[in-house]
Amino acid sequence: MSKNGLHTFAFHTKDETSDRVANILRTERPSLAAFATTKAVGLRNLDPETAARQHLNQALASKELPQFTAPEVNNATCEFKILGTETLPLTETKTVKFRQTYNKIPVYGSLITIEMDYGNELLAVNSSLGEPINVDTIAQISPAEALNKVRDLAGYGLKPLEATPRLCYYFDTAVDRWRLIYVIEDVRQQSREKTQTDKHIPLLMDYLIDAHNGEIVAKLPRTPSVAVLDRASPSQQQVEEALDGLEKLRKISCLMTGDRKTLQDLDLNVHTYDFEFRDLNSGLLPGNYVGKPPEWAPGAISAHANAAVVAIFLRDVLRRNGIDNIGGPLISSINCVVANESPDGQEWRNAAWVEGQMVYGQRKVRGQLRSYAVGLDVVAHEIFHGVTDRTARLQYAGESGALNESYSDIFGIIVSNFEEPNLSAWNWEMGEELQGTGIPLRDLSNPSKYRQPAQMRDYLNLPITEAGDWGGVHFNSGIHNLAAYKIMTAKDRQGAYLFDRKSLAALFYLTLTQYLSRTSLFRDSRGAIELVGRTLFRGDAIEVRNAKLQAIARAFDEVGISISGQEQLLDGSVFSGDSITRSQQLGNGSPRIVGNHYLVYVHGISQHREHYSDSWWQALQPHVGEVFKNGNLGDTRLEVLWSHLVNTETFVNAVNAVDTNKQRQLRREIMAILEDRRRQELATNTNGGFHRSSAMQTHWVESNAAALAIDDFLIYMLNSRMRQRIIDCFTDVVKPLLINNNQIDIISHSWGTVVAYEGLRELEANEQFLQRYVSNFFTVGSALSIGTVRDFLRPENRDGRRPSMVNKWINLDAKGDLVGGTLWGMFDISEETLKLNPTSCSQQWFGYDSVCAHNSYFVKENIAVNQEIFAKNILV
Ligand SMILES: [Zn+2]
Structure with missing residues (x-):
């Protein structure tokens, strides 16, 4: 069992070692009750969900796949609830995803993905399953009680909190056991919980509350899903050129209404707003549309043009319909500020995915404000947080959070370099246009350059708090980033690149969206990439495909991410509620350098x-x-x-406020000690032979x-x-x-x-x-x-x-x-x-x-x- 309490299993039929098993599965089907419908109508004619369920049941029952099982727990049968079906033009396959449940209660982070070709023939099974043993399946706390607890914690006071607690089985790493919990998602933090230092971008949190004793099991940050905006009534769409924040001429689509233009691209559903230096905590996002006249704001042109580039990349390269895959809007706001983090009310050195949209701060460069939206890699990074949020929904804490960050970096790099077909000319730095801004700059090819670990053995166990970077999500991402870099730049024996940019994009995209779940670890990502590679390169000559698969395996090996073998020696305190204090030791008492x-x-x-x-x-x-x-x-x-x-004056007042007797007494005591020290000093220096009166001593001190x-x-x-x-x-x-x-x-x-x-x-x-x-x-x-x-x-x-x-x-x-x-x-x-x-x-x-x-x-x-x-x- 791994750190997140789940067992993983993967099986791909296009793998020479699995040929025999794949054949047996195919030939035994006609005799199985599970395939009764198949016999009647033919596999190809089934709806994908029915076909996938039949494959799943067969795989579970088959003696050929002994490691793939779903045992009873507490006399309850393991069941699988369908999450959805997706058709993937990139690989001409479809996937059906399932969640594991017992007594209709889902297992947190569990996922089964069944991948089939267009004829519903099985290609791959990938699973992360749990066995929630030793846990009472009856909740002792009502959903309303759990909700009240969260209302209290999040500072709602008497205000209502709209949320639905859902029961789950959850493996709590901190105590190394399963719990029955309520998950309460997307809770907006109210002011009461904020301390003076809690001044950051508005946070939505997920709360996990123990359903037996009401304990907070974890409090985790959320990046919420895309807000739905009213579409502007169609008027005239125009394309024009304008200077962006780096003084480059960019083509942008805008909307003409009367004699005013606004940054709305209705084809790509890209919308760009000006937040006019208001505080992000004001709850007024996204702001007003950026318009002309007067003149286009260069930072807005950057945000708008770069978001359009990412939207086109999603559509044409990944065959995805926007962030949410159903054509929802892509919203950016420039000129954002968090008042307490801004020295002058204008500079705010950050960019983020907040409330389902991009928000961009700015910094002064030679006296002029430069928007964080100037960096295409930064823009793609933020947008891919949105894609992750809509798919794998990798929990933004600990190792899964680092994976979330890494996938955003990977796509930041792929998108911003995509125009360049020659991989040797790619730039592997994130946010280089903003160097020296305090944004976590990273280099995929060399994590150590920006003080990120580059090896699993250097994984940083930081606390799951904002101050601890939610368990070091921006630090540990370096390990997975380096593996990704090694894959992207892998070469064959002749020194030619093994992968082209399109297949790299597909490889990481399919892994993220089809095979990863909330609690996925680096090793799950490795397993999934290897599986996706088998599907994606199934048409290649066998030597070519093997070379690619080996390159993937080698890349992960080199950074210490292994699929089986021993568990990484990681500290178990990944999820910690507010009430738990843990002192964490880093290595053998030697501090880690992570900042300056x-x-x-x-x-x-x-x-x-x-x-x-x-x-x-x-x-x-x-x-x-x-x-x-x-x-x-x-x-x-x-x-x-x-x-x-x-x-x-304050000091004089303070003196006056002090009890003078007490002061005199204390003074005498300290004097006596100093005097005593003096005497010993003297005794040492004179070998005790010199004699002085104590009155003289006191006088000296x-x-x-x-x-x-x-x-x-x-x-x-x-x-x-x-x-x-x-x-x-x-x-x-x-x-x-x-x-x-x-x-x-x-x-x-x-x-x-x-x-x-x-x-x-x-x-x-x-x-x-x-x-x-x-x-x-x-x-x-x-x-x-x-x-x-x-x-x-x-x-x-x-x-x-x-x-x-x-x-x-x-x-x-x-x-x-x-x-x-x-x-x-x-x-x-x-x-x-x-x-x-x-x-x-x-x-x-x-x-x-x-x-x-x-x-x-x-x-x-x-x-x-x-x-x-x-x-x-x-x-x-
Ligand atoms: Zn990020």
């Missing part, structure tokens, strides 16, 4: 101004090579700053307290509002980096180590599923070493646990630094180095200058820290 690499500095509490880390960086830079590129401030190097909160900024820090510990504001300064910098899957190193100093630690713990608590993207958390001269400070941490942080997103926690302390010290045994650190030489600090007769030692880590001469500790760990 950032360095974050956190200063201690005292006056620090912008650029305080410039000299710190200058000390580190010679040792870290190109890891942070040029390390420019605000670019790959970021500073956490909160001095604006210190020594201002007192006079240095200002330099060590103790009073600032007391406010942090005693005033929870102030603490929150200071922590916010930290999380405001770090959180966006983490949720966008960037790799970061944090170097925190002194009292700033406390802020950083509490900030990371807060992020951990609020943002579940953050990955271990903090490669190194350095605490340097850390006030966390002061026992009293730990006692005043937020209660939940006093356990000293390492924040889950931190890969390695490294603590440092120099001789003579009174604030810093060991964290061992109190905090879950990975390693620490103590008694470092306080480089360039003068050694006085009683020890090092304490303030100098406390700041000694960040001087250029301190190679032991900057090269041997910081850089060494950063470069791992």
Whole structure:
């Protein structure tokens, strides 16, 4: 059984190894009761559904296909419900699809496809079937209760939710067992569930609710189906030329109504709208038709002309009637924005398939806005999300989601290169017209170039959340993309391409639309491509066909996608409901680089101004090579700053709000500890032989307290509002980096180590599923070493646990630094180095200058820290 709980089976009659079985099946038919009607009217004259069902029943019953069975489960018979029939002119075949059911309840993700030639003779059987064992088939929760639960979760309040819960058997990978669930589809998220950070494009979600205990089993994003629009009353269709967003002259079809033209192509049913920079969350899609006068908007011309190219490709190459195959409209809106993601209300760096249409954002290029619709590959990519949505409906999460992305990329590449018959001239990059825009750029020929995995063993197990890219759908797609690239560029012994562009288009298209289902995995795609190849190339000479089939198999082998054999060693936590928190480990504790690499500095509490880390960086830079590129401030190097909160009116108010007795008490305690450290330092340096009065000691620490900024820090510990504001300064910098899957190193100093630690713990608590993207958390001269400070941490942080997103926690302390010290045994650190030489600090007769030692880590001469500790760990 595979990761999605389903067994797969494939059989093709045009396969030399299956000749014998295919013959037996043919000859035994007249004796079978299942074929009684066939005997009477002849196979050719049956309707395809009846013929397909007869083939299915025969295959299930036949001793020749022992692996293909549909056993009883819980005394219930396995039944097959017809989903539909399709005629495929590309291969001159027809397919009939079935879904598996028990007690009339469907098995989620199950699919049987029977492919026949035009004479109803069997060509192929492909199936993904489940055996929902150990599950009570009686629901304990009513459909209304399930619906209420979802209404609540999606923030409907008292508003009604129009949806029909449907019962299903569902294999829950997270708990490795079957469940009886309600599926509630296409639920539009209401504002209540949105948090401040939940600002993205409007989402429709599918909810899966356990029908026995009401648990949320999964919450999955949806790309909804095509909206039906009223057709404009026929007026005059015109063709004209206009400049697109790349200043290329394009032919477009528009509609003439009176003396105004609008971007409506009624032949291809392509419609292009202007959303006029409104927020996508306003619910006002698609906007108004793009019109002339005044002048055509170049971005609209790109969207319109490119959508027409894709529509013609669907019609002429794939023989498909639009996205939905019934001639529905192809709708695009340009000038879309998500307000919270747009710095100026105009730029929005994205393109998406939303609410059954394409939406395009734009970015500034030399001061001018450039629409994302300029890229034909991007347009085809989005449109094929629509095709997938209408066919395989690959669940947009985890491996099936990566497959969904990959098929969109594959067609983005095929469509945008289709004019070029010579495959060696094809461009394999996605979205190259938009380079540097933040759109996930990909290269099918070289996934690693854009930090995608290229091998099954490097598959990324990211969480099924928006922050986790729904399980890394834009990352793991690279593995399947590379297999597709290897197929597309496969050559024969003479060095000629094995496949031409038309058969490549047909191969991937038929696989996607005829053989894949919601929970299909990469290996299912491989199996289906191999099956489709047998049908598609059945007219070829046997050596040619075999060479093609072998090339397909080899391509998948090379990226580690195998059909049988062991299951891939993948983490099981593919589907996770909101309530389940899982800490995920990536490899052997080493972080994965998926985004950019950032360095974050956190200063201690005292006056620090912008650029305080410039000299710190200058000390580190010679040792870290190109890891942070040029390390420019605000670019790959970021500073956490909160001095604006210190020594201002707010700060004075905060001081006043603090119980002065408590403050005095705490101050005394910290002083006592620092004093004690001082005394030990002194004892070590003088071999315990020197004697001083304790009054003098206290005086020394007192006079240095200002330099060590103790009073600032007391406010942090005693005033929870102030603490929150200071922590916010930290999380405001770090959180966006983490949720966008960037790799970061944090170097925190002194009292700033406390802020950083509490900030990371807060992020951990609020943002579940953050990955271990903090490669190194350095605490340097850390006030966390002061026992009293730990006692005043937020209660939940006093356990000293390492924040889950931190890969390695490294603590440092120099001789003579009174604030810093060991964290061992109190905090879950990975390693620490103590008694470092306080480089360039003068050694006085009683020890090092304490303030100098406390700041000694960040001087250029301190190679032991900057090269041997910081850089060494950063470069791992
Ligand atoms: Zn996509």
